[in-house]
Amino acid sequence: MSNVPVDYRSQLLSGLWIPNILKFSDMLGPRTGNKHYKVLSLASTDNEHLEVRNLVQNGLVFKKKDIHLWTYTHLKALRLVDSGCRVMAPSRYENTLTQNPQSVEAEFPFQIINLDFVSQDMSLESGRAEREIESIEATFRLQSENAQKPHCGFSIAYTTLLDSLPINCYDLIQRLNSHHRDGWSGILTKDFPPDALPSAVKTETIQRLLTVMAVKYGYHVLGFEGLLVGDVYSIVVGAK
Amino acid sequence: MSAEQSAKPIETGEIEVQVSRDIVSHLSFGIYKNFARAIRELISNSYDARATEIRIGLDLESNPPRVVVRDNGVGMDKNDMENRLFRLGNVTPFTDNLDDLGRKRIGQFGIGFLSTFPYCERVVVTSKKEKEDTIIEVSAETSAFFQGETFNVTDYKAPFSKYNSDLPIEKGETIVTLESIKPHIVKQLQRTRSQRSKASIESFDGYEKFKWTIAQFAPISFPPDRTDLREYFEVKGRTPLRVWLDGEELFRNVPADAEILQKGEQSFDNIDVKYVIMTPNKPVQPEEARGLQIRVCDVGIGLPTDFDVIKLRSRNLGRLYYLCGEVQILKGIVPVKIDRDSLSWTESVEKMEIFFRDQLTKLNEVLEKEAITDKAVRSEIEKLQDPEPLLEELESLQLIRYPKSRLRMKKTAKHTKQRVQPEPAKTLESVFKNRGFEVIADDDVASADTLAIEVRANEKQVIIRENHPSFKEYVTVLNESFEVNYEDWKATPSLDSACKIQGTKVTFNPNHPVFQLNLDVEVLKKLIVGVIITVDKNPRRSELCDQFYRLLMDMF
Numbered sequence: 188m189s190n191v192p193v194d195y196r197s198q199l200l201s202g203l204w205i206p207n208i209l210k211f212s213d214m215l216g217p218r219t220g221n222k223h224y225k226v227l228s229l230a231s232t233d234n235e236h237l238e239v240r241n242l243v244q245n246g247l248v249f250k251k252k253d254i255h256l257w258t259y260t261h262l263k264a265l266r267l268v269d270s271g272c273r274v275m276a277p278s279r280y281e282n283t284l285t286q287n288p289q290s291v292e293a294e295f296p297f298q299i300i301n302l303d304f305v306s307q308d309m310s311l312e313s314g315r316a317e318r319e320i321e322s323i324e325a326t327f328r329l330q331s332e333n334a335q336k337p338h339c340g341f342s343i344a345y346t347t348l349l350d351s352l353p354i355n356c357y358d359l360i361q362r363l364n365s366h367h368r369d370g371w372s373g374i375l376t377k378d379f380p381p382d383a384l385p386s387a388v389k390t391e392t393i394q395r396l397l398t399v400m401a402v403k404y405g406y407h408v409l410g411f412e413g414l415l416v417g418d419v420y421s422i423v424v425g426a427k
Numbered sequence: 428m429s430a431e432q433s434a435k436p437i438e439t440g441e442i443e444v445q446v447s448r449d450i451v452s453h454l455s456f457g458i459y460k461n462f463a464r465a466i467r468e469l470i471s472n473s474y475d476a477r478a479t480e481i482r483i484g485l486d487l488e489s490n491p492p493r494v495v496v497r498d499n500g501v502g503m504d505k506n507d508m509e510n511r512l513f514r515l516g517n518v519t520p521f522t523d524n525l526d527d528l529g530r531k532r533i534g535q536f537g538i539g540f541l542s543t544f545p546y547c548e549r550v551v552v553t554s555k556k557e558k559e560d561t562i563i564e565v566s567a568e569t570s571a572f573f574q575g576e577t578f579n580v581t582d583y584k585a586p587f588s589k590y591n592s593d594l595p596i597e598k599g600e601t602i603v604t605l606e607s608i609k610p611h612i613v614k615q616l617q618r619t620r621s622q623r624s625k626a627s628i629e630s631f632d633g634y635e636k637f638k639w640t641i642a643q644f645a646p647i648s649f650p651p652d653r654t655d656l657r658e659y660f661e662v663k664g665r666t667p668l669r670v671w672l673d674g675e676e677l678f679r680n681v682p683a684d685a686e687i688l689q690k691g692e693q694s695f696d697n698i699d700v701k702y703v704i705m706t707p708n709k710p711v712q713p714e715e716a717r718g719l720q721i722r723v724c725d726v727g728i729g730l731p732t733d734f735d736v737i738k739l740r741s742r743n744l745g746r747l748y749y750l751c752g753e754v755q756i757l758k759g760i761v762p763v764k765i766d767r768d769s770l771s772w773t774e775s776v777e778k779m780e781i782f783f784r785d786q787l788t789k790l791n792e793v794l795e796k797e798a799i800t801d802k803a804v805r806s807e808i809e810k811l812q813d814p815e816p817l818l819e820e821l822e823s824l825q826l827i828r829y830p831k832s833r834l835r836m837k838k839t840a841k842h843t844k845q846r847v848q849p850e851p852a853k854t855l856e857s858v859f860k861n862r863g864f865e866v867i868a869d870d871d872v873a874s875a876d877t878l879a880i881e882v883r884a885n886e887k888q889v890i891i892r893e894n895h896p897s898f899k900e901y902v903t904v905l906n907e908s909f910e911v912n913y914e915d916w917k918a919t920p921s922l923d924s925a926c927k928i929q930g931t932k933v934t935f936n937p938n939h940p941v942f943q944l945n946l947d948v949e950v951l952k953k954l955i956v957g958v959i960i961t962v963d964k965n966p967r968r969s970e971l972c973d974q975f976y977r978l979l980m981d982m983f
Contacts, residue, residue, distance in 0.1 A: 236674070251674060252488070262562070262593060265553065265602050268495040269484030271673030 189350050190417035191305060196231070199303075199346065199421050200241050203414040208247060208299055208342045211425030214409050215298075215340040224248055227297040229280055230256040230263070231306035236270055238301055247299065255294060259307075279307070284322035288329060295333040296341065300326060303346040305419050311350055317359045319347055320393070324363050324400045327426075331404035340409070340427030345397065349389050349418045353382035356392060363400070371403050390420050401426045436588035442505065442565055444513045444583040462612050463640035465542040467767075469496045469603055470645050471533040471726060472540060474668055476500030476601065477526060482671045483641070485634070487616060491607040494547075502556040502599030505563050505587065512540055512552065513565070513585060529665035533646070533724045540603075544569040548607035555592045557599035562590045625712040639713070642677045645670050646725035650678040659690060659703065660755060680716060682707040682751055686825075688790055693782060696775040698759035702783075704752040704790055708828045711751045719783060721770065722755045729768040736784045746794035750787060754779075801827050802834045804858050807851035811879050811897035820882050826862050826889075847937040847948055848913045849900065852893040855880065859889045868893060902933060902949075904956045909933040911952070922972040922979075926955045928963075941976060944983040954979075 192198065212224070224247055228238055239256075242248040251271035257280055258264050264276035277283045277290055280302065284291075304319050323345055330341060356379040364373040374396075383392040390413055398408050401424060409425035466483065473481045478500035486493045503512060525531060543550060544567075551566040565587040572583070594600060618633035628636045647670050649656040670677045685705040692701050704719065711717045718731035731751060737744055761770055770776050804827055808814045821827045856866045869892045873879070879895035882888075892898075900911040910932045918924050918939040925939040933956055935942075944951065962971040 239674075260593070262553065262590075262602075265495055265604060266497060267484075268486045268493070269482035269497055269671060269673060271484070271675070273488075274486070 189348055191419055192417040195416045195419045196237050198416045203421055203423055204344050205241055205245055207412050207423040211342040211409055215427060224298040226254045226299040228256055228301040229303050229307055230258045230267055232308055281318040281322040284325035285318060288325050292329055295329040298341050300343040305346050305348050313352055316347060316354050320359060320396055321362055327400045327404045342423060342425050344421060344423045346421040349386045349420050353384035354389055354392060356383055357381045368403055374399055394422060397424050436590050438589040440587055441584035442509050442513055442587050444585055462546050463637050465546055466641060467644045468542045473498035473500050474646055475532050477528055479666055480669050484673055487613050492613050494605045494608060495602060497602045500599055500601055502601050503554040504556045504559060508565055531724045533726050543605055544572050546609055546612050547605035551604040551606060554601040555594055555599060557597060560592050560596050562592045564588050626714060628713045628715050638672055639680060642680050644727035647677055647679055650681060653681055682711050695778040698761055698775045699757045700754050701757055702754045704750060704786060706749045709833055710748045716751055717748045719752045719754050723761050723763055728763055733787060734780045734784045736787050744791040746791045749794055750790060797828050798834060800858050801829045803854050807854055817880055824884055826859055847942045851898055852891045855891055864889045866891060902952050902956055904953050913937050920976055922955055922958055922976045926959055928959055941979060944979060946983045
């Protein structure tokens with residue numbers, strides 16, 4: 188049984204997300220009143236919008252309409268309308284980005300992306316983590332392809348559950364490599380364990396894959412930091 | 428639509444819309460004058476459904492634009508939709524009985540829901556009843572409910588779908604979605620004003636006007652910093668309602684810095700009311716907030732009213748627009764008109780109106796007198812050296828209520844009889860005492876280094892040093908400055924006996940008839956001194972003083 192502390196989000200917000208997003212945003216350049224930060228965040232099912240409040244309080248967002256909340260059912264989308272944020276509700280994030288990314292392409296790029304999959308009514312079946320990571324690869328791709336010149340940077344936070352199932356790195360890397368990019372030679376499967384299972388191995392695998400994906404799409408990694416809260420692992424990467 | 432978005436319903440069908448033509452036939456879509464008031468009706472419905480939280484979202488940039496009102500009330504199942512929501516014009520008699528949240532029912536006429544129809548093309552109601560595990564969603568095309576400008580419903584069956592619920596079984600929820608908001612409403616709500624004035628809600632941005640109107644009518648709490656109003660109007664055992672608009676919690680509109688002038692409870696036959704009358708010590712803004720807001724079941728009925736006091740009393744009530752407040756009907760059956768913008772006439776309602784007309788008239792007089800007193804105080808203090816810090820201090824302590832701009836101090840009030848011998852210390856003493864401060868008069872000789880007026884806020888004391896140089900009066904004539912004193916002596920019909928000049932001192936006789944003239948006192952003093960200086964060395968001095976006296980008496 189996985190250990191998901193009830194207050195994991197507030198711990199992650201104060202201990203990881205906000206400090207790192209602030210750090211990376213300072214590195215990306217000075218923010219002025221008319222420089223809007225566009226945010227994408229997976230809306231948690233409890234509708235508490237904790238991250239929205241924190242982003243506003245920390246001056247990272249000037250208008251709530253700059254925040255896009257992602258959900259995946261019509262009813263959940265209705266419940267988000269009164270948040271004051273923009274609502275996107277095609278289907279589950281990992282499914283849309285891997286199967287139908289063109290349906291949301293026009294919304295990209297964002298300056299802050301919060302992909303907290305733990306808040307999303309997770310189904311703990313085989314292949315879950317792999318789909319999440321593949322959707323992050325698609326995220327980097329959409330960010331890069333829709334970035335305005337000069338190439339703008341962003342912070343991305345990925346939060347997942349370290350459950351008892353291993354990450355099938357072999358299959359995952361095959362799928363990641365199937366998204367071709369000129370000049371990119373691909374990820375070598377021999378550089379990764381075939382199945383990443385112990386938490387320490389999983390977290391290291393996630394860190395390496397995320398940084399490799401950033402480089403694949405022409406980003407320079409400004410830095411990254413991870414935090415484990417119970418069985419919930421979160422990493423924030425800054426990319427420019 | 429993806430597979431997840433269109434989750435398969437577990438049941439579909441149609442709900443018959445039933446209309447009580449007696450009520451609905453009297454309606455036109457103009458009866459609800461604006462969109463905010465239609466949303467008020469949805470809030471009232473949620474309140475009656477025992478909601479404690481209502482969240483309103485304006486999603487005007489989506490295509491199509493929509494408004495969503497979501498509550499955590501008891502919710503509805505198919506039966507409730509058929510027999511309550513879609514039985515339009517189904518009158519529920521008003522009752523004084525309380526529900527388990529300590530509230531009285533607001534809705535009566537069964538048309539609140541209908542009031543939203545003119546503003547959108549479709550209304551979708553999604554609801555989960557508490558203790559049930561299914562959600563029902565019903566949609567209605569609003570064009571089926573009115574033709575031209577009148578409501579005219581024939582047979583209509585609204586399609587419904589049922590789904591498995593994603594909420595805990597004990598929770599209830601109702602979401603009303605107004606889809607495809609009419610373009611003119613979207614335009615109104617998105618309107619921005621280049622010059623943002625607060626004088627009237629018509630000068631607000633469209634969104635701010637909408638927010639102000641909802642906050643004015645909804646049965647919500649006073650702002651958190653108005654614990655005085657919250658505690659005064661608190662009803663023990665009543666669960667409050669909270670309303671959010673686009674994530675921001677709304678509170679009742681109260682002008683900033685409004686102080687309570689009067690509060691109380693009254694009975695008018697069978698009607699019991701609790702009221703408060705306030706003033707921010709300046710014109711209430713926006714102007715729509717002037718007067719007293721009547722509330723029935725805590726919901727605002729119409730906009731604040733002055734009970735037609737000016738029209739009916741035929742008087743000029745210059746400070747009426749400084750007054751605002753609330754009249755809450757606590758008990759009693761009060762007839763509310765169908766548009767919920769006014770009360771119907773009864774003898775009890777008329778008695779209530781007369782009472783509040785009287786209160787507004789009396790408080791207008793109180794404010795007028797305070798303004799006159801403030802003027803006098805400011806006049807005296809402005810004669811001191813460096814009066815500004817003292818004025819600021821007195822304003823912060825509410826010893827002066829009105830800013831100078833509200834007192835029309837630049838023009839001389841010709842109708843007011845001026846005192847020849849000003850007594851600033853006495854004027855200030857009485858005002859400060861009336862406003863709750865102890866006044867300590869200090870007769871000792873005071874130098875210019877000391878303060879003429881010293882305020883000790885913590886001890887609520889004011890020290891007035893009557894012999895301070897700042898209180899001394901001077902008159903300057905022909906570039907010469909004279910210290911002014913006053914003394915009574917026998918008056919004769921000559922300027923000679925109105926004034927004596929010795930060196931740099933001038934002594935006036937305040938009881939001399941010349942000071943009864945209809946002429947500004949300060950000007951008169953200078954004139955008298957000027958004349959006496961001019962004729963002083965003249966051999967016909969006495970005769971000239973007599974002649975000037977007669978001239979002044981003839982002219983003024």
